[in-house]
Amino acid sequence: MTIATAISELSTVLGDALSTSKADLEAHGRSESHFPLTPPDAVVRPRSTEEVAQVVRICAAHGCPVVGWGAGTSLEGHALALRGGVVVDFTDMAAVLEIRPEDRIARIQPGLTRERLNEELRATGLFFPVDPGADASLGGMASTRASGTTTVRYGSMRDNVAGLQVVLADGTVIRTGTQAAKSAAGYDLTALFVGAEGTLGLITELTLRLHGQPEAISAGICAFDAIEGAVDAAIEVIQTGLPVARIEFVDAATVAAVNAHSKADFPPRPHLLVEFHGAEDSVARDAARFARIAADHGATGIDHATRAEDRRRLWQMRHHAYWAILASRPGARAIVTDVCVPISALARAVAETRADIDASPIPGPILGHVGDGNFHAILLIDPENGDERAAAMRLSASMADRALRLGGTVSGEHGIGAGKLGYMAAEHGPAWAVMGRIRAALDPAGLMNPGKLVGET
Amino acid sequence: MTIATAISELSTVLGDALSTSKADLEAHGRSESHFPLTPPDAVVRPRSTEEVAQVVRICAAHGCPVVGWGAGTSLEGHALALRGGVVVDFTDMAAVLEIRPEDRIARIQPGLTRERLNEELRATGLFFPVDPGADASLGGMASTRASGTTTVRYGSMRDNVAGLQVVLADGTVIRTGTQAAKSAAGYDLTALFVGAEGTLGLITELTLRLHGQPEAISAGICAFDAIEGAVDAAIEVIQTGLPVARIEFVDAATVAAVNAHSKADFPPRPHLLVEFHGAEDSVARDAARFARIAADHGATGIDHATRAEDRRRLWQMRHHAYWAILASRPGARAIVTDVCVPISALARAVAETRADIDASPIPGPILGHVGDGNFHAILLIDPENGDERAAAMRLSASMADRALRLGGTVSGEHGIGAGKLGYMAAEHGPAWAVMGRIRAALDPAGLMNPGKLVGET
CATH class of the missing domain: 3.30.70.2740 (Alpha-Beta Plaits)
Known part of the structure; x- marks a missing residue:
């Protein structure tokens, strides 16, 4: 029962799909956050569910830890092999298996990233809404129950995963969920594996819920004198049920960092950024209601945009924020x-x-x-x-x-x-x-x- | 280890809150559906979570089955004591513990029914949307992952339970979920107990998500020549993303039964009944879009209503359907x-x-x-x-x-x-x-x- 025996057996089975090169191990021992370098003993890149099941069975037989790896964008060290063992990198399982616009679902492999999925969906008039910022893999997003800017309207991964295929710790392959819109048949295993962080099995396929691309989108940005005004305005938006699709807060320090990093000139004060999705007249009405609430809380310089390139300009602050903040202290x-x-x-x-x-x-x-x-x-x-x-x-x-x-x-x-x-x-x-x-x-x-x-x- | 020993011990602890009267046992051995009478050995009516935990601990010590009971409206015999034992009837745990309009949540006891909750909520401008038809208990609705007419818009119990208190099989009391809108902290135990049908523990408290009462409601009803037209119209409504709050189908036999039972005179053909929730102009626009889709599929006599009493008249067909159908064959x-x-x-x-x-x-x-x-x-x-x-x-x-x-x-x-x-x-x-x-x-x-x-x- 050793990790070394497992790796030697895996190597025979997987050939090139297993790596123990220093560069590969180090690349899979790093995280986006503050954790020390923790290289695994091997990295495997399976090409099918059956190969994942084989990997898990061999590891089980030899007491070797198994850790899933999507795009490596986790901030809490989820994919670090803390006890050594094998990292299963889903890079080579990143296909769109099926898009069914008539049921608003897509069946995909776990290594696919959300941006690539949305590119594939563009022509269908549908999109996948969960947006954690990073271009994370969808398997990783399911495993961590990711959410993000659009969750206030479209929900998190909890709400947008309809079903899974999972390889369990003994190599058994199961399917959870249904292609129907709902079910009352048995324990909600889909919800159990979503957010389980790979501790109950490896997700090898996902059925995701898609949403109609909105007819119109209106974005808005405004600055407040103080944090309290911005936060109180956001609270009032939610409590009055204004159907916002995104509502993001950035404080003055964030704005200053973005200005320095992106040569922008936003007023260096707390901001709210919002977005409304819907019919043209309803997003216009929602934007106007937002403007009134924001003004009541001391907002100035409210800027709206409905054209795609103008909206991109408004949102650049939010999108650049993390990197701008990191760069603000070399x-x-x-x-x-x-x-x-x-x-x-x-x-x-x-x-x-x-x-x-x-x-x-x-x-x-x-x-x-x-x-x-x-x-x-x-x-x-x-x-x-x-x-x-x-x-x-x-x-x-x-x-x-x-x-x-x-x-x-x-x-x-x-x-x-x-x-x-x-x-x-x-x-x-x-x-x-x-x-x-x-x-x-x-x-x-x-x-x-x-x-x-x-x-x- | 006998059921009789458990009941004798429970009787000492619970006094009047335990019953073995024939009437009580038979009332808790019946279901709404086709299952034969299956009386339990005793019925207990605990008054607190601590009493439920006591009941479960005593039953565990003596190998006595424990079955939860809400309003007895299940259609699949969920609450029948198939192996004998004790039915835990939550009638005396039916309080609203806390309503927090500012967070759109309510904390309640499991015996509370959905209609009573909505009466309590009326003055807040909020409501609890899940509507399975029967005035079921909310604990039972959570346990069976109930849904119903409004699920197409507001989701099922899966989506509207934010957290639970549960007594486990060994009498341990746990809390699941959070009062925040979302969490990525650990397995989704709330989702595991919702729909578990009492096989993993007894729900003793629920935190439910509330929704804003819509500014305007528009209801509509129309008849189709054939089932195909009605169903195809419903499919087009969903596939085009028309934001319907309810969309119900009844076939010609249902309409005939309602006409006979309620002395109504709906055309004896398949019908769709719909409802839209939102701002006044948007529900009017949605209703008009629905009318166009329905007409394309052969609908005639489309009738709309926005005033509460007129909407009630339209919906009476759907509300009476089950009892009318039962009465149609004495x-x-x-x-x-x-x-x-x-x-x-x-x-x-x-x-x-x-x-x-x-x-x-x-x-x-x-x-x-x-x-x-x-x-x-x-x-x-x-x-x-x-x-x-x-x-x-x-x-x-x-x-x-x-x-x-x-x-x-x-x-x-x-x-x-x-x-x-x-x-x-x-x-x-x-x-x-x-x-x-x-x-x-x-x-x-x-x-x-x-x-x-x-x-x-």
């Missing part, structure tokens, strides 16, 4: 926090977080999908400076504690991975042990992505 | 089928089902939530006639087989219970055994609602 690494609170607690959560960061020694712009009560601080640390890292971890912990105190969650969208395991007991109490019992039932040896989401068995 | 019992197919397969599924029933010796009007691809046949049998019962079971089986062949599910909304256990292997293949493993992990003795949903362990 040499820094980012610790990206992610909490989500009930909308009624959002103003307090953001204000207290802002004050905490301002009192700390490190910079940390705040931005987020405020329509969901979801926001991030991007804490910039000198990776060589232990004090800064400690300060960031303290800030991150106090954000998580505050989110729980306010009835929210320690992760709105980035997931648990390795980074947030320490908060699971506090968020879930005895329900965390129930997750452990489910994991033990489906993967008694604990070989599927060990060290993530559930406690060690 | 002395008959109903076997109500429930399949759901991808919208592209709906026309074929309905047409083949109609032809099958017409070729059989029993009457079976068809109606359904066609926007979801979900429809029912109400098969009327003489309960004393074995041939008729056998014919109904054959029709029901061929509907289920057809739904699976067309990519759908054997239950859109009524659930599995005792009635559809025989189809689970065909629908889920090896995934059904995964459900069994989860059940075994959380309830190793198999005492929570035994005989339902999962295979015997």
